[in-house]
Amino acid sequence: MPQMLHHLRETPSQTAGPYVHIGLTPNFAGIDGVYPADLGTAMVNGKTKGERIAIAGRVIDGAGEALRDCLVEIWQADAAGLYPSPSETRGSADPNFAGWGRCPADAATGEYRFETVKPGCVPFPDGRLQAPHVTFWIVARGINLGLNTRLYFGDEAEANAADPILSRIEHRSRVRTLIAERVGDGYRFDIRLQGPDETIFFDI
Amino acid sequence: MSTAGSNSSPETGAFWPRDRAWHPPPLTPAYKTSVLRSPQRALISFSNTLSEVTGPVFGQNLFGELDNDLIHNFAKPGESAQGPRIIVHGRILDERGQGVPGVLVEFWQANAAGRYRHKKDGYLAPLDPNFGGCGRTISGVDGGYAFRTIKPGPYPWPNGVNDWRPAHIHFSIFGSGFAQRLITQMYFEGDPLIRTCPIVNGIRDPAAIEQLTAPLDLAATIPMDSMAYKFDIVLRGRRSTLFENRLEGN
Ligand SMILES: [Fe+3]
Numbered sequence: 001m002p003q004m005l006h007h008l009r010e011t012p013s014q015t016a017g018p019y020v021h022i023g024l025t026p027n028f029a030g031i032d033g034v035y036p037a038d039l040g041t042a043m044v045n046g047k048t049k050g051e052r053i054a055i056a057g058r059v060i061d062g063a064g065e066a067l068r069d070c071l072v073e074i075w076q077a078d079a080a081g082l083y084p085s086p087s088e089t090r091g092s093a094d095p096n097f098a099g100w101g102r103c104p105a106d107a108a109t110g111e112y113r114f115e116t117v118k119p120g121c122v123p124f125p126d127g128r129l130q131a132p133h134v135t136f137w138i139v140a141r142g143i144n145l146g147l148n149t150r151l152y153f154g155d156e157a158e159a160n161a162a163d164p165i166l167s168r169i170e171h172r173s174r175v176r177t178l179i180a181e182r183v184g185d186g187y188r189f190d191i192r193l194q195g196p197d198e199t200i201f202f203d204i
Numbered sequence: 205m206s207t208a209g210s211n212s213s214p215e216t217g218a219f220w221p222r223d224r225a226w227h228p229p230p231l232t233p234a235y236k237t238s239v240l241r242s243p244q245r246a247l248i249s250f251s252n253t254l255s256e257v258t259g260p261v262f263g264q265n266l267f268g269e270l271d272n273d274l275i276h277n278f279a280k281p282g283e284s285a286q287g288p289r290i291i292v293h294g295r296i297l298d299e300r301g302q303g304v305p306g307v308l309v310e311f312w313q314a315n316a317a318g319r320y321r322h323k324k325d326g327y328l329a330p331l332d333p334n335f336g337g338c339g340r341t342i343s344g345v346d347g348g349y350a351f352r353t354i355k356p357g358p359y360p361w362p363n364g365v366n367d368w369r370p371a372h373i374h375f376s377i378f379g380s381g382f383a384q385r386l387i388t389q390m391y392f393e394g395d396p397l398i399r400t401c402p403i404v405n406g407i408r409d410p411a412a413i414e415q416l417t418a419p420l421d422l423a424a425t426i427p428m429d430s431m432a433y434k435f436d437i438v439l440r441g442r443r444s445t446l447f448e449n450r451l452e453g454n
Contacts, residue, residue, distance in 0.1 A: 008299050008438045012412040013227045014389040015235075015403060016374070019322045023312025023374055026338045031321055034277050034336050035268070062240035069324075075259065075382040085258035086214035087380060100260035100382075122254050125218075135255050137385050142237030144228040144406050146387060150255075165250050174245075193241050203222065203247035204256045204383045 013146065016139035020071050025104050040073065040102025043116045047096040050079025050117035054186030055151065058110045059138055062194030066110025070140035073102045074114055074151075076133070081120030118153070124164040131159035131166065138191065148202045151189045154181040174200050217443035218252035219383050220299055228406030235402040236363055256383040257442075262308040262342060271340050274313070274353035278336030285335035287316025287354030291432040292373065292390070293424055295347040299441030303347025307439075310340040310376040311351065318357030318371075327359050352430065358397050370397035370404065379439040390435045393419045 021029035025038040044052065055074070058066040076099060077083050084093035093099065103112045121129045134151040152160050160166055160179070169175050177199040180187035191199045230242035270277035275285045292311075296304045314320045314337065317329035321337050335354065343349045358371050372389040379385070391398050391413075398404055398417065407413050415438075424432035 006301060007441070008297060008301055009226055009412070009415065010222065010299060010440050011386060011388055011415060011438045012407050013386060014374075014407075014416065015238075016376075016387045017389075018324055019312065019320045020374070020387075022320060022322055022336075023310050023338050024376055026312075026336065029322060031278065031336045031338060034338055035271070035340075039262075039266075067241070073385070075255070077255070083254060083258035084260070085380075086261060087216045087258040088254065089214065089216055098260070124253055125251055130253060130255075133255065135382060137382070139387050140241065142235070142239075142241035144230055144232060144235075144238060144242075145224075146385060147243065148383075168250075169248060193243055198243055198245050200245075201243050201247050203224070203249040204219075204252060 013144060015141060015144055016071065016146075018069050018141040020069075020139060020141075021104055024071060024102060028104050038102070040098075040100060043098045043101045043114060045096050048117055049094050049096070050120075052115070052185070053118050054113060054115055055134065055180065055189055056111060056113040056186060057180075057189040057191065058112070059105065059140070059191045060193065064195075066105070067140050068105055068107055068110045070105045070110075070112075070138060070143075071102065072105070072112045073100065073137045074116075075100050075135045075137070076116065077119040077122050079117050079120050081122050083122070121159065126164070128164050129159070129162070131156050131163035133163075136191070147193075148204050149191065149199055150178055150202065151180045151187070152178050153187060154179050169200065215380050215442050216257060218257060219381060219440045219442055221249075222440060226409060226412050228408075232402070232406035235406055238406070252381075252383060257381045259378060259380055259382040259384070261306065262378070264342065267340070267342065272351035274335065274337065274339045274351065277339060279334035283334045285315070285354050286332050287335075287357075289352070289430040290355050291350060291352055291424060291426065291430045292418070292435055293348070293350035293421070293432060294418075294434050294436040296343040296349060296377065297347055297436060297438050298379075299438060303343070303345070304379060304439055305343055305345045305347060306380070307343040307347070307349075308340065308378045309343065309349050309437075310338070311353075311373050312338045313353065313356040313373045314359055316354050316357050318359030329357070329359070355392070355431075358395070363402060367402060368397050368400075370395040370401055375435075375437065377437055377439065381442070384439045386437075386439065388437070389416060390433075391417045392433060393417055
């Protein structure tokens, strides 16, 4: 028999459940005094470079109802297209930009909202530029493994048309599920878990 | 920000593909909420880009003294949470078996009676005035982590008419890349409710359920103080930067 590989297996996922707020946004859940503030609530400060934008929307189930108990996290590059991460080797990202945000859906409306900056372009592994985008990760009761998707910007038609990922999506009518439309100083991005307009989710 | 792993070279390789047959599938009808919340179309796959291999960093300066002590982090001065005192400890590893340092681990749980401090929890078991139910820590240089808490109670939940969750602690884990992001639950060795739970049984392979079941670890107990359970967590592995990715400038 050949030697063993000794690889481990990834810990299996389990749903975040209905009480995810206790662990990830305890102040939002009314558990005061344990942490000074919830993590991921401030992505920008007064010195952050780039165009300030808001990203807001809802996560909608197969019956057309907004999830009012979900939690959304986003991860994006800064205005120059650099990630504030040790794995970013092309340069140093804006020290006044967190890159990561976390937001529980509003308990009454299901609305999530992030105040951030518009990201710059990040290269694909083959060197082509990707269109500006924001990575989304959605967890909730009833979601057994966190869902990954991406937001692209509706006013970046040229970059979107050349994007290496968007351009290889076979069912062209589904591409629009990843495009956030500009509304005022922000972008609207609703995520549909099921139905004819089901959002594209990625296996990253 | 400084991290426990900041003196080692950053990892930049792509992640090994996720084995989705090992995880519960999106649609597990016995867990009723999954029916309307499970995407039905095939996921679209693409090779990792920088957007997936990078991820946020959390520094040691984030943590308060009691963040990893659920017995005391919500309790009034001089008081403590009620219930069996336990230590939960283990290592954050990747699929290559290497410890992952600098990982933010967040956890939350019901109190010893099975009640959450949450306005949507209507279970008639009592709240413990000295128990909040949340904590966090960061893994050390070898990937090790530990926290102190009380053993949570099982609780009933509205799914079938008589469904009870096994005792569990919820975990949220960040790796070094955002594609490693994971939420899961730890169960306790010997709990008969594990095998009847529709959420647990969304996992098809019994060995994967075993992976979520923490053994009693008598060697790590503190005599006359706390029992201990060991829970190792495995994050997705990365390819070697040197051989699988083009080097900078090549
Ligand atoms: Fe729970």
